[in-house]
Each structure stands twice: as C-alpha cells, then as structure tokens.
C-alpha cells in the first residue's frame with residue numbers, strides 16, 4: 001500500500017519544519033479548519049533541489065547545494081527570500097516557505113509563500129565567488145521563478161547586490177530587463193525606496209501598537225536586539241529615533257550592553273570598521289545568547305530560528321517580544337511566554353514589513369512607475385496597523401496568544417482562496 005505524506009513524515013522535536021506544521025495544526029483545531037484544506041496546506045506545493053557548480057578564485061570549482069520551495073500559490077505567485085548560510089537545510093527552507101504563505105496572507109498582499117536557500121558560507125567567499133554562485137543558482141531555479149510565478153528577495157546574508165545579479169541573470173536569459181523577477185534590488189535598477197528599512201519599520205509600527213494596547217509609554221522603554229543585520233541594525237536606529245532607549249545589541253560574535261542606553265550611531269560605525277558590534281567600548285560585553293535575558297521592556301530577536309527555548313523562556317524579562325527573525329521561538333517557549341503575560345508579536349506579523357514593501361516594489365516594477373518614500377511608508381503603516389489590529393482582535397476573541405491570532409487570520413484567508421479555487425483537475 002502507498003504511504004500517505006502523513007505516515008511517512010519524519011518527526012523530530014526541534015525540527016523547524018515539524019514546528020511549522022504543528023503551529024498550523026493547532027490553529028486548524030482552533031478555527032475548525034476544513035479537513036481537506038488542512039491536509040492540502042500542510043505540505044509544500046513544489047520543491048526544487050539544485051547542485052550549483054561555482055568557479056572559485058583559485059581556479060577550482062566547488063559544488064554547492066541550493067533549494068527553492070514553493071509552499072502555496074492559491075493567493076498569487078510565490079514570494080520569499082533566499083538565504084545564503086552554512087546551516088541551511090531543506091526542512092528549514094520548507095518551514096520558511098510555509099511561514100511566507102501565512103505572512104503574505106496576514107498583511108493581505110496577493111502572494112503565496114516560497115523560500116530559497118544555498119548551503120554556503122558567504123563570509124568566507126569573495127565578491128566574485130558570490131557572484132558566480134548567485135548567477136548559477138539563479139540559472140538553476142530559473143525554470144520556476146518569474147514575475148508571475150515566484151519572486152525571490154533578500155534574506156539572511158543576501159544583499160541588494162545579490163538581487164541585482166539575480167535580476168541581471170534572469171534578464172539576460174530572456175533577452176530583456178525583467179526587474180519584477182526579484183525584489184530588494186538597488187534603487188537604480190528598479191528597487192523601491194524604503195525597502196532596505198522596511199522590515200525594521202514594520203516591526204516598529206507593530207511594537208508601537210502593542211505598547212499602546214498594553215498601556216506602556218514609549219518614553220524610557222528599553223530595547224534589546226539580538227542580531228545586527230538588515231533587520232536588527234535598522235530597528236536600532238528607527239526605534240532610537242522614535243524615543244526608545246536601545247540598551248543591548250549583539251551579533252553572531254557577541255554583544256554589548258549599556259543600561260543607560262547605547263550610542264547607536266557609534267555602534268554602527270564600530271560594526272562597519274570591525275565587522276561586529278562585539279568589542280564596542282561604550283558598554284559592557286554580553287554574549288549573543290545572554291542578550292535575550294537582559295533587563296529590557298522590548299526584546300527583538302533579529303537573527304536566526306529557535307533561540308527562545310524552554311530553558312530561557314522563564315528568564316525573559318521583556319514585556320514584548322517582537323520577532324524580527326523568522327521562527328525564533330520554539331512552541332514550548334511560546335506557551336511559557338504567554339503564561340507569563342509576555343506579548344510575543346509573531347514573525348509573520350513583526351517582520352512582514354519587508355515583504356510588504358517587496359510587494360510595493362513588484363507593483364512599481366510592473367507599472368514602471370515609482371513612488372515617493374513618504375507614500376511607501378504611509379502605505380506600510382496602514383497595512384501593518386491593520387494586520388496588528390486583526391491579529392489582536394482574533395487573539396482576544398479566541399483567548400489565545402498573538403501567534404495563534406495571526407494564524408487564524410492568515411490561515412483563514414488561504415483556506416478561503418483554496419476552497420474558492422477548488423481542486424484541479
């Protein structure tokens with residue numbers, strides 16, 4: 001007898017893909033999701049694994065493995081970033097693709113969910129090697145991407161320059177410029193104003209909403225940020241400008257804490273000069289892990305998955321945790337934080353500003369008509385505020401945490417599209 005997908009699924013306690021599926025399963029029960037639809041949306045629609053030969057600077061060539069996963073396209077083309085990281089796995093990319101489906105549905109933009117990844121260590125590669133890798137990876141996945149099919153974007157360790165190479169490679173293969181194939185591009189080749197800061201800006205807007213809902217004043221509120229890449233760095237400056245005090249930041253090499261507030265511009269200069277925030281002298285050293293437990297009002301995990309666990313959840317001091325990273329909280333930690341009265345703004349809400357401005361970028365590219373930054377930020381604010389309120393309302397009415405509230409909204413929208421379209425053939 002043939003095994004169903006359920007029977008052959010490998011289960012493992014802290015596997016992110018299992019975690020993503022169980023988050024969906026719980027909400028399916030909560031909202032009474034139609035059984036057939038539930039089965040349908042538990043699995044990715046399409047998985048492509050590619051081998052990527054790359055000529056290295058020493059003349060040899062190396063083989064890399066890459067993935068593009070399209071989870072669901074009921075509401076529109078696939079959308080989601082590409083990460084370059086040594087720890088990328090297919091299960092991780094599957095989870096990230098599923099989270100993109102819910103994220104796009106939550107902010108109600110007409111995209112499905114997808115994600116890509118290449119197992120590599122970009123920090124040890126030259127620009128030429130990165131370009132070679134990007135161009136060949138793009139070529140290998142070109143059969144399933146395109147402005148109407150699936151639109152990649154930046155993610156962990158991928159940059160606007162890398163998006164430019166993706167756009168150029170795809171365009172050269174088709175014989176004309178196709179800026180809408182990828183978002184997060186440099187402005188001069190069809191990128192959008194505001195896209196670089198969009199993830200952090202969206203995060204700020206939902207934190208502001210949460211502060212208001214919980215009656216915590218912004219003035220004097222202390223913020224700790226784990227991760228100082230695109231999301232973490234911009235979150236530090238935008239939150240500082242809004243009146244929050246940034247007390248601790250960290251990156252993979254370590255962190256720094258100053259209870260009276262860090263000089264964010266000086267920290268950024270230090271990172272630019274040394275490659276890390278870790279040895280910055282305007283505060284005390286703290287590990288990348290301990291930043292999570294430091295004394296603060298708002299904690300922003302802005303790095304990688306699975307950092308909030310059953311071990312540190314009881315020690316978190318923040319009142320709000322805003323997930324700028326994807327998947328930082330394990331399900332058991334989620335329960336502990338909720339029971340302790342800490343509001344977790346889930347990834348699909350807290351970091352949805354990035355994909356929202358990616359959507360604006362794609363619309364501008366298709367129309368060849370570009371908007372002012374003010375207009376972009378205003379539209380972003382409207383969308384993020386609405387998504388927060390819809391999430392909060394669902395969380396209140398089901399008496400559940402904000403993640404389940406957000407899933408209730410998002411899964412409901414994907415289910416509606418799936419039912420309306422019906423099963424082909």
Ligand code: GLU
Nearest residue numbers: 080081153155354355358
């Ligand atoms: N990588 C980002 C995310 O996880 C952005 C995706 C996009 O802009 O398509 O949401």
